[in-house]
Every structure is written in structure tokens, then in C-alpha cells.
Amino acid sequence: MRENASAGQPVLSIENLTTAFRTPDGWRAVIRDISLQVHAGETVAIVGESGSGKSVTALSTMRLLPPDRARCEGRILLEGRDLLKASEAEMRAVRGGSIGMIFQEPMTSLNPVFTIGNQIAEALVLHQALSWKAAEAEALRLMERVRIPAAKARLHEYPHKFSGGMRQRVMIAMALACRPKLLIADEPTTALDVTIQAEILHLIRELQREENMGVLFITHDMGVVAEVADRTVVMFRGDMVETGSTEKIFAAPRAIYTKSLLASIPRLGTMGEARSPRRFPEVDPETGMATGGRETKAVAPEAAPILKVDNLTVRFDLPNGRVHAVENVSFDLRPGETLALVGESGCGKSTTGRAIIRLIEPTAGSIVVDGQDVTRAGTRALRAMRRTSQMIFQDPFASLNPRITIGSAIAEPMLAHGLMGKRESKARVAELLEQVGLSPAMADRYPHEFSGGQRQRVSIARALALEPKLIVADEAVSALDVSVKAQVSNLLLDLQEKRQLAYLFISHDMAVVERVSHRVAVMYLGEIVEIGPRAAIFGNPRHPYTRRLISAVPLPDPSRRGMARPMLNEEIKSPVRAHDYVPPKRTYLEVSPGHFVQDTAMAEIASLSA
Structure with a gap:
């Protein structure tokens, strides 16, 4: 754990958080009894698969869920202040001020009709009462800080002119513009190239050290967790199944689901001199039983190229x-x-x-x-x-x-090429769904x-x-x-x-x-x-x-x-x-x-x- 990470009052303390969504059948809890803390200078990772409740936990913390369709119970304390009791006006001061957030997809988070400089400056004008001229000068400094090449020339460019990695740097600059006490990073490196991912992770760590900022890092990439997190929280289907120091989680996982996550990680350098691909081990998250891992057949070298x-x-x-x-x-x-x-x-x-x-x-x-x-x-x-x-x-x-239903989508190429009629195509669709591990009954979805x-x-x-x-x-x-x-x-x-x-x-x-x-x-x-x-x-x-x-x-x-x-x-x-x-x-x-x-x-x- 980083220096000062455990000293004093935590920056963020989530206590027994339960978030439910309104459904036709009543309220349905999607995360249950979640408790965690993040101290200054510390990185806590929340890991789990899609649907485990990672992002809902972050959105609950920021109070970004629609109040008419979602409700949160428990306590979310920012330096001792319960955010669930704060008014909407008070939350507007918290969002982008005390708490910064990096969203997973920067292109949908950035406004396509405003320049990059304008969007970074907006947070400074709202939260720090700077003039637009002063805010724009600070926006330029922030762009240089996150290593955007030719920042001055790109200050007045629009998001579509930036690559995925550069847009993510812009989102980091926006999140850090007001020097927040807590940064929530929701899958900030998913789908980024490995080299850009390495740069983004290094940049977040470096800025964290400079500001002694707490970081709540949400991801499903266990390699990233090992690289950045001091402590790890593992979630499964809305429940917190395990928490502890990252070193202990990786060295001696206790929950069956945690073991299945770690067993499924593709590890570089494990193939050695094997000539053919090797199946990934698949682990049942509820039983912990592992299957797979065998090597596939080698390709005949004399085969003519397709x-x-x-x-x-x-x-x-x-x-x-x-x-x-x-x-x-x-x-x-x-x-x-x-x-x-x-x-x-x-x-x-x-x-x-x-x-x-x-x-x-x-x-x-x-x-x-x-x-x-x-x-x-x-x-x-x-x-x-x-x-x-x-x-x-x-x-x-x-x-x-x-x-159109997925059955129609699968049948479409067969019908377009005249390979069979509609009746025969239904049987073929059922066969194909079974081959890819889905139920034929799903064809109408x-x-x-x-x-x-x-x-x-x-x-x-x-x-x-x-x-x-x-x-x-x-x-x-x-x-x-x-x-x-x-x-x-x-x-x-x-x-x-x-x-x-x-x-x-x-x-x-x-x-x-x-x-x-x-x-x-x-x-x-x-x-x-x-x-x-x-x-x-x-x-x-x-x-x-x-x-x-x-x-x-x-x-x-x-x-x-x-x-x-x-x-x-x-x-x-x-x-x-x-x-x-x-x-x-x-x-x-x-x-x-x-x-x-x-x-x-x-x-x-x-x-x-x-």
C-alpha cells in the first residue's frame, strides 16, 4: 500500500450499500450490502464480470442513477459527509469538484459539438469560478500534463480528430481539472492497445502520487489490477464475495469465483515451444471446477493456402x-x-x-x-x-x-444465397445455435x-x-x-x-x-x-x-x-x-x-x- 494510504479518515467510505432498480415486478436489488473504503493515495480495484455490479457501485457513488427508477440504501461517505443525503445542487459541486470520473467510452462522454479546450475549461469555470480565458489557459496546461502532443494546436480541435488513446487522456485531464480528492476510473483502458494502456496506467499513477488522490479503479482485466491496485474488491452477481490486499488475493484467493477469475487469465509466456494453440482453462464460477487447457491439432505444413x-x-x-x-x-x-x-x-x-x-x-x-x-x-x-x-x-x-431476431439474422445469409428455404433454415439456425453453445429457443430473441x-x-x-x-x-x-x-x-x-x-x-x-x-x-x-x-x-x-x-x-x-x-x-x-x-x-x-x-x-x- 502506498504511503499515507491507511492514515486518518478515508476519502471514500461505502457502508452497506444496496442499490435497486424499479421493474414491472417491483424493486430489484442489483448490488447488495457493499462496503469498502478508499484512503488518500490508495488505489482500490473493483473487479468482476459484466453484470456483477461494478459500474452500478460507481454510479451510485456519484448519484448518477435516475432517481425515479433507482434507489440507494446505506451510506456513501465522502470525508465523513453522506452523499446520499446531499441535495442535487450539492452533488453538482461534488461531481467534477471533489470527485472526478473517467468513463469507459470517451467518445460518448465527450460532446462532439464543442472543442476539447472548451470542455476541459467548462469544469474549471463551474467549480473554480475562473474566467473563460484563465480556464482555457489552465486547460492547455492540463493537456500538456497528460502528454497530448502539440497541445496548443489541438486545444481548439473537436473530439473526432483525436484517437482513442488521446480521447482517454482528455477525459483524464477533465477528471483531474479541479484536483479531486477521489478519482473513479470505470474501465478506462478497456479496448485500448497495450502500449496506450501502459501509458494511461502510468499517467494515472503519476498524477495520483502528485495529488495524493484516492482512486477507485473498476475493471475486469486482472493484469491491470495486479499492475495498479493496492487492495481489491471482487464482485459477483451484485455481491461482494472477497476483499483484501491485491497480493493476498492473487497469492491465496479464498472465494471460488475469485479462483475462477484468476484461472481464466491468459498469461503471456505460458505456451513455450508448443506448435499449436492451446484451449483456455474454463472454470465454473460456482463450483470452481476447471476444464480445458489441452493443445489443439497442428496444421499440416503441406496443405495448400486458402x-x-x-x-x-x-x-x-x-x-x-x-x-x-x-x-x-x-x-x-x-x-x-x-x-x-x-x-x-x-x-x-x-x-x-x-x-x-x-x-x-x-x-x-x-x-x-x-x-x-x-x-x-x-x-x-x-x-x-x-x-x-x-x-x-x-x-x-x-x-x-x-x-430482427437473432434467428432471422443467422438465417439471412442462407436465404440471400438461396441455399435453402425458410423451413429448412429454421432447423439450420437451431443447429448453429447449439454449435456455439446457445439454446435453439433463443432464436426468437x-x-x-x-x-x-x-x-x-x-x-x-x-x-x-x-x-x-x-x-x-x-x-x-x-x-x-x-x-x-x-x-x-x-x-x-x-x-x-x-x-x-x-x-x-x-x-x-x-x-x-x-x-x-x-x-x-x-x-x-x-x-x-x-x-x-x-x-x-x-x-x-x-x-x-x-x-x-x-x-x-x-x-x-x-x-x-x-x-x-x-x-x-x-x-x-x-x-x-x-x-x-x-x-x-x-x-x-x-x-x-x-x-x-x-x-x-x-x-x-x-x-x-x-
Whole structure:
């Protein structure tokens, strides 16, 4: 525990908090009898899966739940003052003043019609009675403090011009503008790249030390918990099942659910020289019984590639330049094989995947899927090709039509391709739902009636409807809870074994990539800088950028906290070039069988070396 963390009165004391929501059947408690304390300079983590009550606890503390549909019982004390008895006017002074909050999704938390500087300054005008001119000057200082490059020039820009990592820094600047006594961080790093996540975590710790601020950190990422938390509170279905120092929770968990959470964590470096992916251990949260963990079958090296990409280039013209999103990318993929495509946001991973499916038109190069050149395919040939290759998107809720049932969504591609009639499709939908671990009776439900993990299973079932040979999985498990992530990853591995599916697995989660992939390709600024067998990439990374990605992964071991050097370099460089820019010719060295490293442009990113 940090210095002064346990001295004196706690900054926040939650005592026997029960929060209930109004339903047609009466009031239903969603969190029950929650008690915790946060002292100055201390970080307390609340962990658990979606629906466990983590965010409801935070929203109850901030009094942000609708009073006509939610009620809170118990006490929430901020330095001894009960917030549940405070008036709404008093709470407005607390929110953003005494308590700052970082929300999970910065794009929906920032107002798109106001500039960044205006939104940071607003909190200072309201809570510290500064003039707009003085508040804007302080906003600039805060932007520089959270290391936003060219802060002065970006002060008057709008949120859509900032990347996810930069928007999250803006949210931190807003939350810390009035020097709060308590910071509530609700999943502040979920879905961020590992390097940006490392920077955000380091930034929060550094600012916490400067202000001696208490931090309530809400997350489902146990690696992040090990990295930042002094004490941990574990929640399950609205109940607090275990609490204690983070070191003790990790070393000797007592609750069965805590044991299941820790057992489900993908740990970097556990695969060794294994040739094939290995299933994640799945643990029943109520019995603690573990299953899985076996290695899957190896891919036959003599199999002909189902996908062959040669010199793929995708560029987008802008008024003042050109985005070199993907530049001369080449690789192949065999049946039953998983090639993981990794890198930071903006490196070209998703653009590559979308170009292969022809959701984006390639600028140059060839893409051959099952013997057909996708880039030259007409409308009819492209339609036929879509039976061979399918895509699983990162956000299943956004990719499912909210107005039709999931049964209709799964049947739609079969009907569109004329594979069967409506009666036969119903039986096929039931079969597909069973294959992905869902009940056929769920076919009549709508997407909003499912959890995130269940919706992703529906997306997988829809992708399997046409019996494809190739699936592009674009961040398919990145935003899922740790146990759901294990279940969905295992489902993908099982389906691969049964059907010899080829996966292009696009991800920034290096621990999951190590577990599920046969080979790994690392992308930086639209180019593949290193590609090879999984064991070679993780066991002997040769490119400085690959080392940076691996070293930024948080370790799920509190005793090793701080061993990985924080990455505080500037944001990833821009892929925008002048219209007359000619990319240099890249060459690759084969450092071991099948392991290739780009030997040009090393000087360009030497600063990224760990």
C-alpha cells in the first residue's frame, strides 16, 4: 500500500450499500450490502464480470442513477459527509469538484459539438469560478500534463480528430481539472492497445502520487489490477464475495469465483515451444471446477493456402495528402491455421481484414481466396466468394440488426444465397445455435436481450451459416470479460478443429494471441515488420516494435509490478504522406525458419526499442 494510504479518515467510505432498480415486478436489488473504503493515495480495484455490479457501485457513488427508477440504501461517505443525503445542487459541486470520473467510452462522454479546450475549461469555470480565458489557459496546461502532443494546436480541435488513446487522456485531464480528492476510473483502458494502456496506467499513477488522490479503479482485466491496485474488491452477481490486499488475493484467493477469475487469465509466456494453440482453462464460477487447457491439432505444413495476399496496398486520398493505410503486405494462410495480425490502432490491421473481404477496395496487390482473385472479382463472383470467407466484427451489437431476431439474422445469409428455404433454415439456425453453445429457443430473441459474450456467439453462428473456409475475426474477443473471453476463444478453436477453418485473427491482446495463433504478423504504420511462428515471435522478438508490444502487456502478478518499463513515447506516427511520396522498397531477413524481420527502416523506430 502506498504511503499515507491507511492514515486518518478515508476519502471514500461505502457502508452497506444496496442499490435497486424499479421493474414491472417491483424493486430489484442489483448490488447488495457493499462496503469498502478508499484512503488518500490508495488505489482500490473493483473487479468482476459484466453484470456483477461494478459500474452500478460507481454510479451510485456519484448519484448518477435516475432517481425515479433507482434507489440507494446505506451510506456513501465522502470525508465523513453522506452523499446520499446531499441535495442535487450539492452533488453538482461534488461531481467534477471533489470527485472526478473517467468513463469507459470517451467518445460518448465527450460532446462532439464543442472543442476539447472548451470542455476541459467548462469544469474549471463551474467549480473554480475562473474566467473563460484563465480556464482555457489552465486547460492547455492540463493537456500538456497528460502528454497530448502539440497541445496548443489541438486545444481548439473537436473530439473526432483525436484517437482513442488521446480521447482517454482528455477525459483524464477533465477528471483531474479541479484536483479531486477521489478519482473513479470505470474501465478506462478497456479496448485500448497495450502500449496506450501502459501509458494511461502510468499517467494515472503519476498524477495520483502528485495529488495524493484516492482512486477507485473498476475493471475486469486482472493484469491491470495486479499492475495498479493496492487492495481489491471482487464482485459477483451484485455481491461482494472477497476483499483484501491485491497480493493476498492473487497469492491465496479464498472465494471460488475469485479462483475462477484468476484461472481464466491468459498469461503471456505460458505456451513455450508448443506448435499449436492451446484451449483456455474454463472454470465454473460456482463450483470452481476447471476444464480445458489441452493443445489443439497442428496444421499440416503441406496443405495448400486458402488465402494468399501479395503486395496488398490500400491508400485513401485526402485534400492535403494520402493515407498509406496498408503498404505492400504479403502473407498466406492454410486450412486449420490461425494467423494473428497485431499492432496498435491505426497500423492497418482492420483495413487489411476488410480489404480481404472486399469491404474496402484495395489500391494494388492481389488477394486470392480458395483459388479466386478477389481483387478482380465482379459482382457475381464476389457474391460467391462471400460463401468462402466471412467476417466476425469487434462489436456484435453494432453488427446485428436490433429490429430482427437473432434467428432471422443467422438465417439471412442462407436465404440471400438461396441455399435453402425458410423451413429448412429454421432447423439450420437451431443447429448453429447449439454449435456455439446457445439454446435453439433463443432464436426468437432480439440482440438487446443477450449479454456481450452471447451476442458474439450469435455473430460467430451467423459467420458459420454459409460454411466458410476462411474467417476474418476483427478484435472478436477484445472487449469481453476474462471468463467469457476464454469461452469464446475456446469455441473458435473447437470449430477450427472440427471444420479446418482458417482464421485471420486481428487483435491487440497479446496474451490471447499467444494462446490461439499458429503464426503472428506484427504491423506498424501499414507494413508487416515481423512475421513468423508464434513461438519465434514471442520467444525471440527481433524487431524493436515487436518488443515494445510484448513489454507493454500488464503482468497478472502483483509481485512483479513495475518491472515492465512504462512506455511514454509519443502517439504512434501518422500514416499520412504527401501525394508524391514513394514508399521505400522493404527487404526482410529470415532469422530462423519461417521467421522474417524487416531489415530496413529500423533506424526510423529505434526510439521504440525497449
